[in-house]
Amino acid sequence: MDAERFVKKHLDKEGSGHDWLHIERVRKLALKLVEETEADAFIVELAxxxxxxxxxxxxxxxxxxxLEVEDMLIALSVSENDRSQIMHIIDTISFRGTGRTVPETIEGKIVQDADRLDAMGAIGIARTFVYAGSRGTPIYDPGEQTKxxxxxxxxxxxxLKLKGLMNTEAGKMKAEERHRFMELYLDTFYKECER
Structure with a gap:
């Protein structure tokens, strides 16, 4: 698929945790979630x-x-209707602030769940520290009196808010285990900080 080749090349070695491997995991998770619905797999995969x-x-x-993203979809001969759906998903799946934005379509809900699942659990923990490091953000400062x-x-x-923001039943089930792992991680992290 030309889209895959383009994205892989464009985001290869991207250093914030939003690299090709993240995209590939989200795609696989999303296509797995599609299996339990009547969602359009083409829209889900491209989004x-x-x-x-x-x-x-x-x-x-x-x-x-x-505009460049939309032009890429045009270059791939994606129909206007499909392009519109894909762009709507891209515009609405981000957490930004409260995380309360929910796409209108099942396809958007699936991609949003897959993206959020990749921000949870062991992978999500790793991505958090990669992103923080890419921005020069400290791991933790126990001396800070405020957030x-x-x-x-x-x-x-x-x-820790993502579990409650899942859209699909399959997404909710997968989020439970990943959420528990993050809680265990934080408990262990704080214990090690106290030693």
């Missing part, structure tokens, strides 16, 4: 492949404009 290309968290040299900007704070700002 999963393209979902982070214009994300503000990417490095400037990797981030594409929304600071740290990798550990990100668990409370976003990651």
């Amino acid at each position: 999963a492949l393209f979902h982070d290309l214009s994300d503000r968290k990417l490095a400037d040299d990797k981030r594409m404009s929304r 600071g900007d740290s990798a550990i704070q990100h668990f409370y700002d976003k990651l």
Whole structure:
């Protein structure tokens, strides 16, 4: 698939945790979630492949404009209707702030769940520290009296909220285990900090 080749080349070695391997995991998770629905797998797969290309968290040299993403879909001969659905998914799946934005279609809900699942569990923990490191953000500062900007704070700002924001039944089930693992990780992290 030309789309896969393009995204893989474009995001290879991207250093914020929004790299090709993240995209591939989201695509696989999304296609697995499709199996339990009547969602359009073509829309889901393309939206999963393209979902982070214009994300503000990417490095400037990797981030594409929304128009560039849409132009890429045109170059791939994606129909206007499909293109519109894919762009709507890309525009609505991000957590940004409260995480309460929910795509209107089952395809969007599936891609959103897959993306959020990749921000949870062992992979999500690893990605959190990669992203923090790419931005020069500390792991944790036990001396801070107020909420600071740290990798550990990100668990409370976003990651631990994701379980309650899943859209699909399959997504909710997968989120339970990943959520428990993050809680165990944090318990262990704090114990080790106290030693």
